[in-house]
Amino acid sequence: MDGATTAWLLVCSALVIFMTPGLAFFYSGMDRSRNSLNMLMMNFWSLLVVPLVWAVLGYSLAFGGSGSLLGNLDSAFLSGTGIGADQGESLVWLVYLGAFAAITPALISGAVADRMKFSAWAVFVPLWSLLVYVPVTFWIYGGTDADGALTGWLATRGSLDFAGGTAIHVNAGIAALAAVVVLGRRKGWPSEGHPPHSMPLVMIGTAILLFGWFGFNSGAGGLTDGVAIQAFANTFLAAAAGGFAWALTERVKDGHFTNLGVASGMVAGLVAITPAAGFVSGMSPIWIGLAAGVVCAFAVGLKFSAGFDDSLDVVGVHMVGGLVGSLLIGLFANPGALGDFEAGLLNGGGAGLLLEQFIANAVTIVFSFAVTFAILKVLDLTMGIRASEDDELTGLDVSQHAETAYNLAESTMAR
Amino acid sequence: MDGATTAWLLVCSALVIFMTPGLAFFYSGMDRSRNSLNMLMMNFWSLLVVPLVWAVLGYSLAFGGSGSLLGNLDSAFLSGTGIGADQGESLVWLVYLGAFAAITPALISGAVADRMKFSAWAVFVPLWSLLVYVPVTFWIYGGTDADGALTGWLATRGSLDFAGGTAIHVNAGIAALAAVVVLGRRKGWPSEGHPPHSMPLVMIGTAILLFGWFGFNSGAGGLTDGVAIQAFANTFLAAAAGGFAWALTERVKDGHFTNLGVASGMVAGLVAITPAAGFVSGMSPIWIGLAAGVVCAFAVGLKFSAGFDDSLDVVGVHMVGGLVGSLLIGLFANPGALGDFEAGLLNGGGAGLLLEQFIANAVTIVFSFAVTFAILKVLDLTMGIRASEDDELTGLDVSQHAETAYNLAESTMAR
Amino acid sequence: MDGATTAWLLVCSALVIFMTPGLAFFYSGMDRSRNSLNMLMMNFWSLLVVPLVWAVLGYSLAFGGSGSLLGNLDSAFLSGTGIGADQGESLVWLVYLGAFAAITPALISGAVADRMKFSAWAVFVPLWSLLVYVPVTFWIYGGTDADGALTGWLATRGSLDFAGGTAIHVNAGIAALAAVVVLGRRKGWPSEGHPPHSMPLVMIGTAILLFGWFGFNSGAGGLTDGVAIQAFANTFLAAAAGGFAWALTERVKDGHFTNLGVASGMVAGLVAITPAAGFVSGMSPIWIGLAAGVVCAFAVGLKFSAGFDDSLDVVGVHMVGGLVGSLLIGLFANPGALGDFEAGLLNGGGAGLLLEQFIANAVTIVFSFAVTFAILKVLDLTMGIRASEDDELTGLDVSQHAETAYNLAESTMAR
Amino acid sequence: MKLITAIIKPHKLDDVKAALKTIGVDGMTVTEVRGFGRQGGHTETYRGTEYQVDFLPKVRIEAVVDDLDAGDVLDTIVSSARTDKIGDGKVWVSPVDEIVRIRTGERGAEAV
Amino acid sequence: MKLITAIIKPHKLDDVKAALKTIGVDGMTVTEVRGFGRQGGHTETYRGTEYQVDFLPKVRIEAVVDDLDAGDVLDTIVSSARTDKIGDGKVWVSPVDEIVRIRTGERGAEAV
Amino acid sequence: MKLITAIIKPHKLDDVKAALKTIGVDGMTVTEVRGFGRQGGHTETYRGTEYQVDFLPKVRIEAVVDDLDAGDVLDTIVSSARTDKIGDGKVWVSPVDEIVRIRTGERGAEAV
Numbered sequence A, B, C: 001m002d003g004a005t006t007a008w009l010l011v012c013s014a015l016v017i018f019m020t021p022g023l024a025f026f027y028s029g030m031d032r033s034r035n036s037l038n039m040l041m042m043n044f045w046s047l048l049v050v051p052l053v054w055a056v057l058g059y060s061l062a063f064g065g066s067g068s069l070l071g072n073l074d075s076a077f078l079s080g081t082g083i084g085a086d087q088g089e090s091l092v093w094l095v096y097l098g099a100f101a102a103i104t105p106a107l108i109s110g111a112v113a114d115r116m117k118f119s120a121w122a123v124f125v126p127l128w129s130l131l132v133y134v135p136v137t138f139w140i141y142g143g144t145d146a147d148g149a150l151t152g153w154l155a156t157r158g159s160l161d162f163a164g165g166t167a168i169h170v171n172a173g174i175a176a177l178a179a180v181v182v183l184g185r186r187k188g189w190p191s192e193g194h195p196p197h198s199m200p201l202v203m204i205g206t207a208i209l210l211f212g213w214f215g216f217n218s219g220a221g222g223l224t225d226g227v228a229i230q231a232f233a234n235t236f237l238a239a240a241a242g243g244f245a246w247a248l249t250e251r252v253k254d255g256h257f258t259n260l261g262v263a264s265g266m267v268a269g270l271v272a273i274t275p276a277a278g279f280v281s282g283m284s285p286i287w288i289g290l291a292a293g294v295v296c297a298f299a300v301g302l303k304f305s306a307g308f309d310d311s312l313d314v315v316g317v318h319m320v321g322g323l324v325g326s327l328l329i330g331l332f333a334n335p336g337a338l339g340d341f342e343a344g345l346l347n348g349g350g351a352g353l354l355l356e357q358f359i360a361n362a363v364t365i366v367f368s369f370a371v372t373f374a375i376l377k378v379l380d381l382t383m384g385i386r387a388s389e390d391d392e393l394t395g396l397d398v399s400q401h402a403e404t405a406y407n408l409a410e411s412t413m414a415r
Numbered sequence D, E, F: 001m002k003l004i005t006a007i008i009k010p011h012k013l014d015d016v017k018a019a020l021k022t023i024g025v026d027g028m029t030v031t032e033v034r035g036f037g038r039q040g041g042h043t044e045t046y047r048g049t050e051y052q053v054d055f056l057p058k059v060r061i062e063a064v065v066d067d068l069d070a071g072d073v074l075d076t077i078v079s080s081a082r083t084d085k086i087g088d089g090k091v092w093v094s095p096v097d098e099i100v101r102i103r104t105g106e107r108g109a110e111a112v
Ligand SMILES: Nc1ncnc2c1ncn2[C@@H]1O[C@H](COP(=O)(O)OP(=O)(O)O)[C@@H](O)[C@H]1O
Pocket: D007, D034, D035, D036, D037, D038, D039, D040, D056, D058, D085, D086, D087, D088, D089, D090, F026, F027, F028, F029, F030, F062, F063, F064, F065, F101, F102, F103, F112
């Protein structure tokens, strides 16, 4: 690995690692004050526990060997990685991909806000990482045969996922739905309002997410070449288009341009471009971003009719946004300069790619929903996953963490 | 473009993109709570709408062709850029320069705080970008002839502007003044006080600005060479010197070292070094930073005698700071190792460079003031640019965006 | 210096520069509201004044020449650095190391929270930087002989310190203790409680620290090679392990997983891996992180029995964490692929390295304590270092800086 | 005129407001307060140091009403704020000599 | 002694304070409160969900004054807080049995 | 019943609370307020512009107590809140007609 690639992948790793705190602020700001630390903690927890699980087991299972369903344990406990083995070439990937692994379960936390026992979350994260994230990742990105081609079964079928639209966003989005189904609604939802407790915190989170996302999408190609540039540009334009489209949709629908709309739309655009970033070019990222912004702005309203208390709209933004982007690859994929893959419908390809995109997402949705549901049911029967009514009312910050977010009072009264 | 340059320009692009949210926090923290989201939104809006306008029209008009006054439409709608065209070489510049384009109108928002209709701002930003930013940029950085030399008329005359002291800071600063003239004062200004609602938010913004500014100044040379290093070091030292000088000035003048003074001084130092970053070396950045810190600390007081309600001192910091740095190039410019350009007075050059610096800034000031004034007058006559008195009193967050920044109350009363 | 190395060191410099504001937020959030700006300011001050002192004197004294105790003045006032001298090769190091120099005195600020006169701090920072930081740095990293080997006396003895465990964390940690001894306790400590005024601000600081620390540890090798990758990975894993261990320790000890525990543990893990980052591999960073998390979680309690009001636990986190990491090098050091140095006990080395680690830290502790104590005593006798009782009660924000952190009230009452 | 002051649990504010509207109380002023009482508080822990938090979030409602309505208002608050759990709060009634509506200068019953 | 309690618009606080100072009221205590009344509130929208915000920011002023001054103080507040727009607020007067200045233990008129 | 209202310095809240507990006051409600008085304020400076901050942070305590206890409570607050420095605050006593404990509906002395 040459110096430029090394530097680039390390910088991208740092950027992706920065995203999980960014997500924490994005979600925490949207939450009510009395649960805002619990929200932060659910995200930071993922950034602590997943890298350890990943180093010890996850990476090896998600990428090792040449099977089609799951990796092996050859690199477990970091064996055969590190500077001694190959001058760090596999280690930099372990880290970069570990940062992706860390943020994925964190995404789910937005759906279970305000009512999940923290101890249950603490156990859920490593379990979900190993039982859901690792296999799906293997199917899409894992295994290498003698010629260096991927051997995971979805990859070999021919679906495309540049930086984790399916493996990360759709996967976490549908898991969020499963969690909501098992966990039930918050007391007082939907009658009681849950306005964001700190919009500036939401915007700080958004800024960090946007910034980090460049490492997420642009590093995923693994080289410092034109693909990295194109992926970066696509990310920039899709974020802008997503934010613009959501804001405009809200202006028409509800009468105002809102900050939360801008933030949500940027994230929706970023989610949607994630699977497509290295496969499309020209004006395509703008169309993808606009589509995601509009579709997700409507999708977040569905939870009310469906009766699912997906508190911070993980399904509406991440699953829906991920699907929008992943399926639009079937239209916009533009091989040639970007690499050797199937073309999308609008670039002279057939419907084959669209079908494969559909299959990959459908498989992920079914698998992730089922296993997430099972994990949470088992946890519920064993340790219980829902905070007591009293704890929910008092707020999870005090009841789960014995902390309060803000103590602004001059006196010794806590605030 | 080699791997190192690609990686470097992408990282610098991400840094510059991060700056617009940084500016949003810097300004929003200084604003009163009830307008703080409007301030955030004005900045984020610029980060959404400018990249789209830039991709579609702006970049091509600001850089294309080989004219002296304006570019052409050859690259409009991203045509001829992207990986297919030149392995991303022009695309990375489109993105990097697009991030500069996005922050420039955002700078103006600080001047119009608390009283501008958001719908008017929403329209103003793309208009200003195309009608003011694009031409000025072309004059200074645009056009290339067959030998690769710049053809914009100010560039060919010989003025220097490394990363946008004139094109960005003076330009936005004088536009801010025009906006204040058209928009008028806030109700109750200056008798009523407007202390910052959240100094920590100001400092978060400052930190992000400082961090991102390294990409702004250090990437502007386009190479990973000694110039990039020198520009980086100059940025670091000028920021420190600016903050130090402003803080000390305030200590002497008003009796205290203040956080806002430090933040403002760092920004003033950064603004001043922007045009000079790749043209000076040795102790010069320290002198430039010190000068900017002292001069701007006094300049921000002038609005009271002049009667202009430049709410967050865009003129006093960006126009004045930009002028300080731009004119000091005429003294400190130090060609040789840094490149082939006119030397400053103190380095054995004549007064010619100083004169050109003066001309470039004067031209920018006259043009930008006039066109900004015209745009706003037209908007005022057509859609109206000033929020109603009631909306101003209620606060723009609620009246323009139907949101409040903080809901810290335990009850359902909004806060 | 090739393009990749240039880009890498510049990016790492920006990351390390970003850390001082990060530290400011980390500390300020933990402080009470009425002193939170003073805390921010103590840190930002360090970021202003140290780079200037560093450029003018510090760098030359800390690295120049080939002595064993102190450098020379050859590069004072930036002479012989800069693009003209060597294409920026020494300048990039001056900047990168200047960012380290800036954060070190800032670390001490956490110990003196709520009671130190700002004017005294303003003078203390440059003094401490020159009289303590510069010599210790020279002993460990300074001087180069004709063959390019280090000549500082601790370096030549054979102790290891990759990125500043001893030179920065132990050094600042023990200085913090000296400061507490001279300054005395806060009024009302320990009976009166001092809960963090804004945990979200603490977590924002933590996120920035974590992000920046990758530049701190991973750039310290100076190359974009396998060592950089290994150091990066070690940093990632130790941070996770530290946060995990501290959180778990608190869960067992006090009954809850806390956000502050996670934040503190991540920092403890980062501190501990700092000296070791480029010397260990495999699972070692995880063991180091776990050890630091547990040990520091207990260490922070000692101040109560010892009666030292180390307000934000600088000793318990930075000195103790630095010692843990520095001494564990004696066990885990793993030469070979990582370079040519003594092996640790567990990797077939003798106790020699452990002894040298012990000596280097002991020397640093004695020297830093003594000189810091002397500086503060002299300042106390001349200008006074403790804020008046009234100022302490009113809060340092208003009394030292004439500012308040939050003005959330709708009325003109300050908040 | 009487001033009715109520200290209630924050999440009951909407119910109380709605109930008061039903019986014709058109104005009130509320404050975020902290209450100390039998309900007890909770502890918080920061880096191993325990903090006893005795003061819990409550909402204070003030409404000036006609002498004749005072009893009704009192009863309405009591019934709508009640959760039957400790910490539900108090309501008290105190005399008011005069009240003026600032906008119009109206006094007494017309001002509330 | 009388306690004057006023609910006013936040941006009128400076005017009221100045007016009270002019007539010799040297002390008062103010609180950020939220008011519900005829003025109505506004709606906020987050991701398409509407929130009705009925409580508007107000400032509550309390001043204990001599019986004889009560009328004057009342009138001064009314005139200085008035904007003639809905939501200007209320002022009311209630009886106080006793007041003590903590620092000195002075009681009654000397304590205010 | 009497309502005791005290305005004190924020850092004295713990002492006052402890003192009141000692004499059997089991409930009170506190509010963060801002006080204007002889103590004067301070100035703040932002970018060279001075702001006069006249309102200083205070804490307001309310406790409804039995008529017979009122004197005691008053004295206890005065002695425990005193620092002998300007700005210590005030305590006043006003009449209360009736008080109800929401949870139980108890009235009068049993409700406090
Ligand atoms: N004597 C009192 N005076 C004023 N407020 C009181 C008094 N006693 C209780 N309160 C308020 O009522 C709240 C509830 O009281 P508490 O004793 O906890 O429960 P309950 O109302 O069920 O008896 C307290 O938090 C406090 O705000």
